[in-house]
Amino acid sequence: MLNNHERLMIDMQRIYLKDRSFAVDNLPSEAGLLVELLDLCSNDDAGFEQYTQAIKKDAGLTSQFLKLANSPLYRQWNELTDLKRMLVVLGLKNIRKIIITSAVQNFFSKLAKSKDPQQYQLWLRSLLCAHLAEQIARKIGYPKTEEAYLAGLLHQVGILLLLINYKENYQQILEHYENGRDFCELEQTNYGIDHCEVGATLIESWQLDSLISDAIQFQHSDTEQLLNSPTLLKIVSVASALSSPPDTDVAEEDITKAGDLLQLLPDICLECLAMALDDTKQVLAQLGFPGVHFNEEDSPEAVMQARDQKADELAERIKNIALTHCFLNGESKDISSLVKELRINLDLLFNLKQICFFSLTPDGSRLVADNDLKLAKLDEIAFNLSDKNSVLVKSFNQGQTLDSMKQQGSIIDRQLTRILGAECACFLPVSGKTEKAGVLAIGSSRKELPGLKEKLPLLELLLIEIGKKYLEFNAAEPDEENISMTEFNKIVHEVKNPLTIINNYLYILGRKLEEDHPALEEIDFIKEEMERVGVILANARERQQQPGGAQQVDLNKLIHELNDFFGNSLYNAKEIEPQLHLDLQLPVLQLPENSLKQVIINIVKNAVEAMQEKGSISISTRDNCFQNGNRFVELSIRDNGPGIPDHVLQNLFRPVESTKKGHSGLGLSIVADLIKEMSGTISCYSSQGAGTEFKILLPRLIESLPAD
Template sequence: MPNGIRSACNRQPCIVESHRQMQAANPIVNQIATLKHLPSLPHILLKIISACNSDNIDMAEIARILEKDPSLSSKILRMVNSAHYGLPQKMESITQCVAYLGVNTIKTIAIGASISQALYPVQGNGLFNLKRFWRHSLKCAVLARLISKQIRHNNPEEAFLAGLLHDIGRLILWINYPKEYAELLSEYEDRPDLLLAAEIRMGMTHCEVGAWQLDRWSIQSFIVDAVLYHHQPADKVSNASTLVQIISVANALARFNIDDQERVLDLADKLCGINPSQAEEALSRTDEEMGEVARLLGLEIEEPSAREGTASTNDDETQQALVSEVRDVSLLLSAFQNLLDAPDEISVLNVIHQGLEILFDLKDIYIFIYDSEKDCLVGKEVTVNPRSSLIADFMVLVRSGQNLLASALRQAKPLHLAADATDYDTAIIDMQLLRFVGKDGIMAVPMLARGQFVGVIVMGLDQFEFSQLSEHINLLNMFARQAALSIHADQIRRSSLTMVRTERAGVSSDIARKVVHEVNNPLTIIKNYLKILGIKLNKQNIAQDEISIINKEIDRIGRILGVLSSFSRNEKLKAESVDVNAVLSDLIKITRESLQEHSKINIHMDLSSSLPNISSDEDRMKQIFVNLVKNASEAMSGGGNLYIKTRLISGRLDGDVTQGNGARLGYIEVTISDDGPGIPDEIKSRIFDPFVSSKGGGHSGLGLSIVNNIVRSMNGTITCESEGGKGAAFIVALPIINKNKS
């Protein structure tokens, strides 16, 4: 043996106690100390991300995939055993680490590694070298576990992990010195002794680099020893721990070739007492297990026939798939953030539409929201898709409906209907949607939040779009789940706000009744005494003017009490046929002159001619519109424009969905808007609460609260839309009830 090689094999490696001392002593340590990411095979990263995204997450399966990769295994061990978690004892099992960290953390680690690898991919024949490194590391790990079982070592999984990490130093050197170390690998890949000698000339062997890094990551010391000493001569290893001996033999067997057969088998017998037949059995079982791993990962791991190998077409495609996965995840995270930031349902729906456009390059997207009262899906208008206005308030039955949308929601999975697959039994509503989108088919993607129906996303697809979307169905489901949670959260927020308003209104009504009752009595007495005082005094007495002023102020208090009284009353509504357009027209006839001439307000009417009469209370309806018109005119103190618009929201269901004493046939929507200064953001969410006003002194802040109470008593809804400086719009929706239908 040449002297250089002998000295390399006999060199006594050591780990300097202080990392700082080591860093000062060796420039290689300076370089590797900054290392944060080690590359993994893209095949493994894709498998982990896919397993984490699965609807039926199998933690054991995730652990089995992870333990096949040295880079990810070392990263997870390093994380779990760090001071951040403060565990009383170190974890050495990947299965334990996965159970402790949870699927979300594992997924984050895999995505982080994927992003790093996509941004900084391995160059040239790097992927081929990475596969060679990975194949040898895994083969050594499998052999170490089998040998450990054969010799009845007490911890086969520890042996597997040590085998997996034994050459981690090579990977670290290759990443930090890609050109220099790649040349060494190319020249000495099949001669470990010569490679060690060349590494010593560099400054550190891969055994020392790997052991130093694992010790720095707080990996168990016996595993560190196995990494450090696995290339030491047999006579020295024979006095070491059993784990060191196992890894030394496993490493030699993993590089087994016919030319070196005698030395390797002699080493196996000397260190572990394994005879040639046992060694052959271990190699045969290892090859079988490696084949299973290859099938699991979709990876080509055949024995390399030459050092000058290159990455296969399959490898290149996998690397591109990883880059694509990273792109999708990055876009998905961005869409998630936008969903979280959306302030209301309209904004959430717009973000959903835009997210699907960006992620899947789709255009024909329509969103239906589940209405639990009517047990149906209701089409929603999305401002970024003008055609969606055509399906606004389009209704589809769910539990009793035999259609694509309802089936997707009930089965909690995306369903597709191709136009050429329709037949006599296809639901009419499905045929309508197919004709409406005008594509080869439609896909219905359910949105559920914690098992509750939220809605359905309907997409028109041609054959190519369907093919592309089918490859990303997990990504689509993830996006739909997040969209459902965002819509559900907005619904809970609005429901809670309504509940709070109702409770506040109830408390305020009780207070108002008591105030009106208690204050009216002394006011009446005061007015009576003032009248008597006025009679007693001479008409020319100067005090008469002061008495008059006091009377006027008492009358003003009476008017305020009148408002409070109106707010506190819970009168029963009359049921009469009401023409909403006529009510509005009469109101404007009365107020037009004062609004236009005195307040400089122009009135614009857009009343739908198709409105039916509704059964309601005309006086209370007038009170609603008077308050809203008054509110708008007061907001435009310097003049402006007042807009009044009505429209019919039709929506007869496929079957009768009843509420109260009749079947709801749709809604009449009345919008009263202005181009005043709008409503300040700080009170917008409380605009219907009692005693909230943006108009300053002299306004009780009860008008809109009264309006809200009346609208709700009519089973209607009222909403407010306002942007700073762009006016405000109040939208009242009143139900059309067919009282003749039970």
């Protein structure tokens, strides 16, 4: 593996490897595939399965979806390597955005217009390797077949990156690809790196919980080096060798490698290859390449004619696609939601995060920020249109895209650049047909600025429609609709009823299925998301906090509400029996209800996850507890679970490794911090096999009665 000095990955637009920078945000895709996907985008009945089957044919598009699904925007779902699940997380709207943007980018890309058959052969090899890796995974019983497919599809993504970044120079190197390891040495000689390192760096930049990056980096390693490696690395190494190049006979040494690493007999190995070839030919036929086969003497003219036909068809589609329709076919009803939608879409499709929109004040004298991120510094920034030195003002007045690298600008320009956390800024004017709306400021590093400028034609096309919509909202009368807290609580209550019913039926359905039924995983996924919805609703219904975070809290009532919530979610899955022993004389306390709720939820959730089925959890309250001369209210949460090991008890309220699979152990650390903020104390009593009890002492703070 490369050390930290050799490999450094920065943001999702470029990667940096051994002091070299590689653009990664415009990987090319086959025109025929993009035409197929555009047809799906216009079909309202197209579902996730259809998109999955189409997207998985291409390494470039798969990379875009893999990158986005594992970005911080969607990290709450944990790392994803299953393509269909990625698409479900992203949603159909975002899928269509990425497809249409990719089509437009490929249409304007010189690389996509290239007549060089090398790119086509590269795509064929990736597709064949993907199908072969999947077939091998199934044959040897490797459970993550989708991950094997993705690794095979992306095994040459480093070549795509080198081809994009070095173009004609690298095309000459690519002619020697058939030489295998010698090809990597040739890359090292010319660039000091090879495609395996570049591809692995790209995958690592997505921070996947997967060995795909290692599989790509070590795909050409010797058999002896791979003998003790994880199975995925062996699968990709074998599939890469057998599928590269696809138009020659299978080498005996590659068959031997498959036997040594995966115990595949020669006949089984060739059977997998034959099935992968059939799958790949089927894909080619679907994309409009009839008669193109791997082991026959293909006609280069026929191949390029088919590609040209698809490229022309794609160009015609692009002419009829309004890119901005994809962006602006949202649900924006006012300027605030429009700016938010603009920020999300620029991040989603162009990976532009450092942006700020400046609009014209009603008196037409200044440009001020639409501060959707609520940054205090931005509220103090205003550009006077009389400022002749400001680059942002010049961009607005002249209606031209300008950047701060070519012009020094004014102090306020530099202030804005620092607020954006950038080294320089690019300013794009936004206007309607006849009226100016404002300026979009985009922060950038000096290295990234050339890449940003390549995106300007698409950005400017988008901003034309943004300007029209902005001015339309600006001219309309504000339509403010307020809803009372009582009405909102009624809505939340009505929503929770069907959620409860769905949870119950999911539980019943899960009980009817066998333990190893594949649908159980999907049911668990749905239940997790239903629980997430319930928590969101519970948090949304919080009462208005008083200054300092404290408010009047009826602790017993809060426990009853949470007990009902647990009964329809956490308790249901394991048939947990709840027991409440509440002191009816408990006074109304002055404490932060949000914090109390989080404390109880965290402790109960931890208890349920550690318990077996049909356990019990008891929650009790008690007034008038004295400690060190201070008066407290006691809250106790006790379970009859397996107990907590001694070595865990010693670090219980510190952020350490949890005993529960899949959990970080941060929950009780947060609980301790929240209790401390309330000036309370927490203690734990636990015995192996006898259960655990948490005792919490809360300060007995009650609202003072007004004097007579």
